[in-house]
Amino acid sequence: MTPKIITSAIAAALLASAAAYAHSGATGVVKQRMDAMGKLGDVTKFLTEMMRGDVSYNAELVRQNAAQIRQHAGPSITKLFPKDSLMKPSEARPVIWSDWEEFEILAMRLEALAIGLEASAENGLMSSGTAPASGMMGTGGSTNAMMGSGGNAGGMMSSGGMMAGQNTLPVAADLASMPADGVFNMLTQTCASCHTKFRSEKN
Numbered sequence: 001m002t003p004k005i006i007t008s009a010i011a012a013a014l015l016a017s018a019a020a021y022a023h024s025g026a027t028g029v030v031k032q033r034m035d036a037m038g039k040l041g042d043v044t045k046f047l048t049e050m051m052r053g054d055v056s057y058n059a060e061l062v063r064q065n066a067a068q069i070r071q072h073a074g075p076s077i078t079k080l081f082p083k084d085s086l087m088k089p090s091e092a093r094p095v096i097w098s099d100w101e102e103f104e105i106l107a108m109r110l111e112a113l114a115i116g117l118e119a120s121a122e123n124g125l126m127s128s129g130t131a132p133a134s135g136m137m138g139t140g141g142s143t144n145a146m147m148g149s150g151g152n153a154g155g156m157m158s159s160g161g162m163m164a165g166q167n168t169l170p171v172a173a174d175l176a177s178m179p180a181d182g183v184f185n186m187l188t189q190t191c192a193s194c195h196t197k198f199r200s201e202k203n
C-alpha cells in the first residue's frame, strides 16, 4: 500500500469509530431507540441502492429488508418513546408528547408502507417497464389476502395512496399494485416527515 492509501484507510476507520462514539453516552431507552433507528438507516440505505439500480433488483431481498423495517416500525417505535424521555444525547423533541397522535400515526404509516413494500416487491421497478402502472394486476392473489384488505382497491389517487398526506394510513391494496420503488419513495418520505417535526437538527 502507498502511504496515501494507508492514510485514507485510517481516516475511514476513525470516521467509523467517531460515528459510534457520538452516541456512546446514550443509555437505556434512548440507546435502544438510537440503535433501532440506526438499523432502519442501514436497511434503508441498502434499499435505496437497489431502487436506484446501483445493485441489481432482487425481489426476495426487497421483501427481507422491508420485513426488517416492518419489525422496527409501528409500536416498536412508539414503545421506545416513553413520556418526556429526553435524556442526553437524545435528538428527540418534546413536541413528540404534545403531538403524540401525529407521532404515532407516522410510526404506523411506516409499518403500513413496509408491509406494502413486501407486497409490491414482486412488481419490480417503475423504470424497468415490467411493473404494472396501476390497477389490480398484483402478482398473486395471496398478496391481498395476506394483508387482509380485499375490496379496498379504491384507487391510488383517492385515499391514502401516492397523493395523500403523510398523516393518513395508505390503503394496502393500492400499495400492492404499485411498483416497489413508488412504495419505497412513500416510505422514505415518512422517515423524513417524522424527522422534520420530531427530531432536532443539532447533529
Ligand SMILES: [Cu+2]
Pocket (backbone or CB within 6 Å): 022, 023, 026, 034
Ligand atoms: Cu444517537
